[in-house]
Amino acid sequence: MRAFRALLKRDLGLGLRQGIDALVVVLFFLAAGALFPFALGPEPQLLARIAAGIVMSMAALASLLSLDRLFTADYEDGSLDGLALSPLSLELVALAKVATHWLMTGLPLLAAAPVLGLLLNLAPGQYPILLLSLVLVTPALSLLGALGAALTLGARRGGVLLAFLILPLFIPILILGMGAVSAAAEGQSALGALELLAALDLGLLALVPWAMATALRQVLR
Structure with a gap:
């Protein structure tokens, strides 16, 4: 695990x-979300009703911004070949990349979400469940996004291909996240949606690093 921590520290240092x-x-997340009141009109009830969906959707789009560069630098300078030959398995290399992406994008989005919720007139009682949903949604976005980055590594216009490949996979995750907030807003239990999100995170955590490692091996051949 020392090699894993060293790789994570290196990638975080480069990201910082x-x-x-x-x-x-973060600026894209806030600016794009803040456009909705101008497009829909300043109706507080309408904005409050759709605020959670806007926050979730903007988080998904914002997470795409840095995905196409997740492996590119290491691939172009040959570092990825060195990592493939190191004692650290490619599955753990992939997991370190996912963790780096979440720490550099998912965590800042969690911090910015209350600000966007305030701009969208989100009901005060919905903030805790919104943040809890995002805690479970953002790791899944990072895992699936990193898988798309591995699959499109080296492809021409990989960023466009990545968006077309990954956005449909984001939809079930966003539906569950919005469902949790909607259930809480209606006075119902959000536990079912949150449990499904947690189970989805665990399933992706078990499968995605293996799939990413397979895709990277194909690229490095």
Whole structure:
């Protein structure tokens, strides 16, 4: 695990040196979400009703911004070949990349979500369940997004291909996240949707690193 921690530390250090990427993700999340009141009109009840869906959708789109560069730098400078030959398995290399993506994008989005909720007139009682839903939604977005990045590595216009490949897979996750918030807003239990999200996270955590490693091996051949 020492090699895993060293790789994670290296990737986080590189990400923090290019801190503008995380800032761009948060600014896009807030700016794109803030456009909805202008498009729909300043009706507080309408905005409050759809606020959770907007926050979830903007989180999914914002998470795509840095995915196409997740493996590109290591692939282009040959570091990925070195990682493939290192004692650390490619499955753990892939998992470190996922963790880096979540820490650099998912975590800032969690911090920015209450601000966007305030702009969208989200009911105060829905903030805890919204944040809890995002805690479970964002890791799934990072796992699926990283899988798409591995599958499209080296492809021409990989960013466009990545979006077409991954966005349909995001939809069930977003539906469950919005369902949890909607259930809480209607006075019902959100536990069922949250449990499904947690189970989905665990399933993706078990399967996605293996699938990513397989895709990376194909690229490196």
